[in-house]
Amino acid sequence: MSKSKFSFNFRKITESRLFFPLVALGLILLFDLIAVPGFFRISTREGNLYGNLIDIARNASTVSLLAIGMTLVIATGGVDLSVGAIMAISASVAAILMNPYVLATELPPHIMKFMSDPNFTYQPLWIVILATLIVATICGLWNGLLVAYGKIQCMVATLILMIAGRGIAQLITNGVRIQIFYEPYAFIGQGWIIILPFSLYLVAIVFVLAWLLTRRTAIGMFIESVGTNARSSFFSGIDEKRVKLLAYTFCGFCAGIAGLVASSNIKTSDAFNLGVAKELDAILAVVIGGTMMSGGRFSLLASIVGAWVIQAITTSMYAVGVPAFALQAIKAVVVILVVLLYSEQVRNFVQKISARKEA
Amino acid sequence: MSDADYVVEMERITKAFPGVQALSNVHFSLRRGEIHAIVGENGAGKSTLVKILTGVEKQDAGTIRLDGKVVMVRSPLHAQELGISTVYQEINLCPNLSVAENIMIGREPKRLGGIHWKAMNAHAREFLLQRLSIDIDVTQKLATYPVAIQQMVAIARALEISSARILILDEPTSSLDVNETAQLFQVMRKLKGEGVAIIFITHFLDQVYEISDRITVLRNGTLVGTFEASDISRLELIAKMIGRSLTELDEMSGIKLESRKHIKDTALVQAEDLGLTGVMEPFDLELHAGEVLGIAGLLGSGRTEIAHLLFGIEKPDSGTLKMAGAVVEHFSPLASIGRGVALCPEDRKEAGIIDDLTVRENIILALQANRGWFRYLSTQQQYELADRYIKLLNIATPSADQSVKNLSGGNQQKVILARWLATNPQVLILDEPTRGIDVGAKAEIQKLVLSLAEEGKSCVFISSELDEVLRTSHRIMVLRDRAKVTEFSGEVDQQRIMQAMAGSEV
Structure with missing residues (x-):
């Protein structure tokens, strides 16, 4: 009797979307507790917190931002492969607005001296950020138009921008890799406010924004409805196209912010290398967060935990001395484990075995 | 008990899906060299029965005997090994491969580790000629041939796979025209002559009578009966399918007579010549406040299509639709909801x-x-x-x-x-609202419809059970072959409704 009661409660806990990602994160941290002495040490410098845990959250902020937008797209039953390229476009736009002189072949000396001045920017920072986000949002809108109104398969539609995007990013900077010297811009990715990195606040703000947008309006329910059964949703009067358009557009917006953070981190706009393969990390974070690739129910918070899981793996592997080149392989093993964990067949199999044992 | 004449005997087959009793205690037997039609409305259990025979689903209870021996059909592959082949409604072949490849795929004759193309093509051509009496260039892509030929190729493939003794054709004629259907029937007769037993599933009753020897009727997962095709009239057959005995008198419920008084003169819905090419012939429809309009017709007669046109799932290409006097210009579910229309869909x-x-x-x-x-x-x-x-x-x-x-x-x-x-909603369209639910709940829904009508709302009530339509509707519109045939109001004679549905005098 008591056993069945326990298993009932256990079931309720496991049904929560946060359960599996948190378990995964817990397992990785448990591994660190045993294998890496001092992994959890947190120190303060100039009133700010430093340590592995802070690093994990901070380094995960780019993927967290992408994962928030990606969650909505995947929940509609789609996927956005272009977020990495949108990051590169955003970085180029931001860089060129701060310092358009890099495009010139010859510059008068009075301008030359501004080139590496940490206080110089051509446009004020707020215009830089606003324009960048507008461009990124337009990129997302483009994806949304292709998928929702052009009826192109999401993989193919977003592949277009994934490939073309890096070309566009190069066109904007005329193929030049621009170093960013303007100091206030670096604050986006590297600054600290009240003991925590600024990028964590950014993630929190975007998360709250997305949460309000989806859970305080009917949009979240419509996204889940369209992702679960598009035909039934159509019969119920839901405009599938508009829902999808919104999801992809918001995803582009998130990628824009991620682009700002990433380029500010390395103080460079690099059309070739910025955000490469980040779309895959974002998708993985969403999957770890328990949102089905086929669409339907989603949890924004679980996706962010998913991003932490990915970063925790990376940080932990470095901490135990796994070389960088072996990291991808280890990540792959973790991905396989996660996917197996979510697979219905495997779950049924496990249930069958446990049922047999009870019988 | 097992007669040597029977290739298949299915006894007391029972199958439940979550929430639905798909089949209960169904008997079905198939003689050697007969064409046996299975008929019934949607959800009657036709496809479930076939799926059990072909190993797609497993029965919860009941036995299957092949040639008198009890077998458990484990999978579709196993069914093929047992000589049971199926050609499905949608042709599942590869249109971009040649006819020969489609027939022989997976079992190509080999030579020197590769495919012996010449032998394969020769074999495929020979096979089509011998078994189906059709002579075509088998090296052409399948897609270059009309649907009827593609259907034949599907049958040829089914026969080739297992030298099938039992062939199941699931709605094979739904995409064929009259000539093509005739061609298919020729092939079926030829196969029958060779001793192949054929199960033929269709909702075209004309074809049932044209080709079948026996007819099995299913309704709501139970067996109504198996009849010699020559022994049962078309009208009787329809009565069996929709669950209405001919002698039974119709009892109009008191509520309905009472609610008739509430019907107002104002027309909430007016359709004139509303139609969509290839989907629904133009029809007129008028629905008053407080009225329940029943739509009677067999599966595929256009009853769901009418619901879709009224609710804006599909846009009509002829005629006009007026809602509360205003001409409708935007056809979409959302716009319809805004106009106070609701559709409870069939599926x-x-x-x-x-x-x-x-x-x-x-x-x-x-x-x-x-x-x-x-x-x-x-x-x-x-x-x-x-x-x-x-x-x-x-x-x-x-x-x-x-x-x-x-x-x-x-x-x-x-x-x-x-x-x-x-x-x-002001106008509630109910398409098969009581399918697959228990009797008590059915009565509740029927009562609900009448009480909504009393409140001045109108209702379009579509059901494959004539019983229900009669009990709830003030007026009944009869459809056949995607066209409106006639309308009945006042005291309705069910015999005449069924005749109108069947489209022939008996």
Whole structure:
């Protein structure tokens, strides 16, 4: 009797979307507790917190931002492969607005001296950020138009921008890799406010924004409805196209912010290398967060935990001395484990075995 | 008991899906060299029966005997090994491969480790000529041939795979024209002559009579009976399919007579020559406030198509539709909801419920869609609505937060009904609202329809059970072959309705 009661409660806990990602994160941290002495040490410098845990959250902020937008797209039953390229476009736009002189072949000396001045920017920072986000949002809108109104398969539609995007990013900077010297811009990715990195606040703000947008309006329910059964949703009067358009557009917006953070981190706009393969990390974070690739129910918070899981793996592997080149392989093993964990067949199999044992 | 004449004997076959009793205690037997039609409305259990025979589904109870020996059909592959082949409704071949490749794929003759093309083509051509008497260039791509030939190729493939003794044709004629159908029937007769037993599933009764030796009728998962085709009239057959005995007198319920008084002169819906090419012939329809219009017709007669046109699922290409006197210009479900029209669709799984969402979310969905993205119903309002309809319709669910997929079929149907009642519609279109739900719930829904009519709302009631249509409707429109045939009002003679549905005098 008591056993069945326990298993009932256990079931309720496991049904929560946060359960599996948190378990995964817990397992990785448990591994660190045993294998890496001092992994959890947190120190303060100039009133700010430093340590592995802070690093994990901070380094995960780019993927967290992408994962928030990606969650909505995947929940509609789609996927956005272009977020990495949108990051590169955003970085180029931001860089060129701060310092358009890099495009010139010859510059008068009075301008030359501004080139590496940490206080110089051509446009004020707020215009830089606003324009960048507008461009990124337009990129997302483009994806949304292709998928929702052009009826192109999401993989193919977003592949277009994934490939073309890096070309566009190069066109904007005329193929030049621009170093960013303007100091206030670096604050986006590297600054600290009240003991925590600024990028964590950014993630929190975007998360709250997305949460309000989806859970305080009917949009979240419509996204889940369209992702679960598009035909039934159509019969119920839901405009599938508009829902999808919104999801992809918001995803582009998130990628824009991620682009700002990433380029500010390395103080460079690099059309070739910025955000490469980040779309895959974002998708993985969403999957770890328990949102089905086929669409339907989603949890924004679980996706962010998913991003932490990915970063925790990376940080932990470095901490135990796994070389960088072996990291991808280890990540792959973790991905396989996660996917197996979510697979219905495997779950049924496990249930069958446990049922047999009870019988 | 097992007669040597029977190739297949299925006894006491029972199968339940979550929430639905698909088959209960069904007997079915197939003689050597006969063409045996299985008929019945949607959800009667035709396809489930076939799926059990072909190993796609496993029966919960009952036995299958092949040539008198009890067998357990484990999988479709196993069924093929046993000599049972199926040609499905949609032709599942590869249009970009050649005819020969389609027939021989997976079993190509080999030479020197590669495919012996010449032998394969020769064999395929020979096979088509010998078994089906058709002579075509088998090296051409399948897609270059008309649908009828493609259908033949599918049959040839089915025969080639297992030298089938039992051939199942699931709606093979639905995409064929008259000549092509005749061609198919020739092939069927030829195969029959060779001793192949054929199960023929169709909803075209003409064809049933033209080709079959015996007819099995299923209704709601139970066997109504198996008849010699020559012994049963078309009218009797329809009566058996829709569950109405000819002698039974119609009992008009008191409520209905009472509610007739409430019908007003104002027409809420007026359709003139409304139609869509290839989907529905132009028809006229008028629906008054407080009226229940029943639509009677067999499967495929256009009854669902009418519902779709009225609700804006499909845009008509002829005629006009007026709602409350105003000409309708925008055809979409959302626009229809705005006009106070609601449609409870026929296909609950595909077009009705949203599996992963809760009962509460499913109930508020259409109302919220009408309110738009930002005027979100508060949590409190949502629970109030959900709880009200859970109570009103007796929906059996542990709570409003239960996933709707965990509910039984009947309760899912009530959730969808609740979704539409929540929008407070003026015109409620119900397409098969009582399919797959128990008798008590059926009566509740019928009563609900009449009480809505009393409140001055109008209803279009579509059902494959004539009983129901008669009991609830003030006026009945009869459809056949995607066209309106006639309309009955006042005291209705069911015999005449059935004649109109069948399209022939008996």
